[in-house]
Amino acid sequence: MAKDHFMERNEFELLTGYYSPVSDAYMKEGLAAAMHRVKMCQLAVESTSDWLMVDSWEPRQTTYQRTAVVLDHFDEELNKTEGGILTKSGQRKPIRIMLLAGGDLIASFGHPGVWDPQDLHHIVGHYGSVIIERTGTDVYGFLLSHDILYQHRMNVTVIKQLIHNDISSTKIRLFVKRGMSIKYLLPNPVIDYIHAHKLYSYTK
Numbered sequence: 001m002a003k004d005h006f007m008e009r010n011e012f013e014l015l016t017g018y019y020s021p022v023s024d025a026y027m028k029e030g031l032a033a034a035m036h037r038v039k040m041c042q043l044a045v046e047s048t049s050d051w052l053m054v055d056s057w058e059p060r061q062t063t064y065q066r067t068a069v070v071l072d073h074f075d076e077e078l079n080k081t082e083g084g085i086l087t088k089s090g091q092r093k094p095i096r097i098m099l100l101a102g103g104d105l106i107a108s109f110g111h112p113g114v115w116d117p118q119d120l121h122h123i124v125g126h127y128g129s130v131i132i133e134r135t136g137t138d139v140y141g142f143l144l145s146h147d148i149l150y151q152h153r154m155n156v157t158v159i160k161q162l163i164h165n166d167i168s169s170t171k172i173r174l175f176v177k178r179g180m181s182i183k184y185l186l187p188n189p190v191i192d193y194i195h196a197h198k199l200y201s202y203t204k
């Protein structure tokens with residue numbers, strides 16, 4: 001959906017998208033070890049996408065890295081180390097980095113103590129965000145009500161979900177735990193990997 005959005009407009013040329021799985025230091029209940037999550041993301045993009053990739057810097061970190069710091073990492077690697085993108089004219093141009101997230105993640109910007117306001121200015125003001133609508137979250141209402149998001153609203157692109165997709169990784173993990181089928185909910189190589197490594201307390 002994000003790709004379609006950018007292909008339809010001439011504002012940006014979409015270069016690539018990176019999955020950046022959170023490190024084990026985040027300690028979110030139910031998550032598999034980072035090495036498995038990286039592998040599953042790799043299997044997913046290899047089998048389904050010509051523009052998505054996986055970056056393993058964040059999951060390799062031994063301490064939790066806030067999202068603002070993760071975006072800085074991409075900026076450092078793509079724009080400072082690489083010098084941006086080489087254009088046809090032989091010149092280098094800086095790459096615009098943005099946070100691609102679902103509506104629920106953006107709604108968490110309003111949860112007290114979860115995000116540092118300085119980080120939010122950095123993420124949305126300096127980088128910008130592409131938000132995919134998600135069932136259960138009123139993204140437009142939230143954009144209006146949240147002071148920092150509203151201040152940087154020109155840097156926020158909301159993408160409408162034309163077909164509602166309420167798939168959730170928590171539900172997928174629960175299905176596996178209960179021995180229920182996850183066929184058609186994830187790419188087959190990922191399903192095979194989950195079963196082969198007995199992730200999410202899967203027992204036959």
Ligand SMILES: Nc1ncnc2c1ncn2[C@@H]1O[C@H](COP(=O)(O)OP(=O)(O)OP(=O)(O)O)[C@@H](O)[C@H]1O
Nearest residue numbers: 101102103104105132134165166167168169170171
């Ligand atoms: N069905 C969906 N529609 C839109 N965005 C989604 C959807 N599922 C996940 N995302 C987005 O993908 C990113 C990663 O999500 P995460 O790994 O936390 O999984 P999740 O499905 O949101 O987890 P949970 O089941 O706990 O809600 C977040 O930005 C989230 O908003």
Ligand SMILES: NC(=O)c1ccc[n+]([C@@H]2O[C@H](COP(=O)(O)O)[C@@H](O)[C@H]2O)c1
Nearest residue numbers: 022028065066067068105114115116119
């Ligand atoms: N302060 C922050 O930078 C902050 C806060 C909450 C979640 N996040 C990020 O959001 C993503 C999703 O987190 P949850 O699965 O907890 O919703 C993770 O990548 C996490 O690092 C960042």
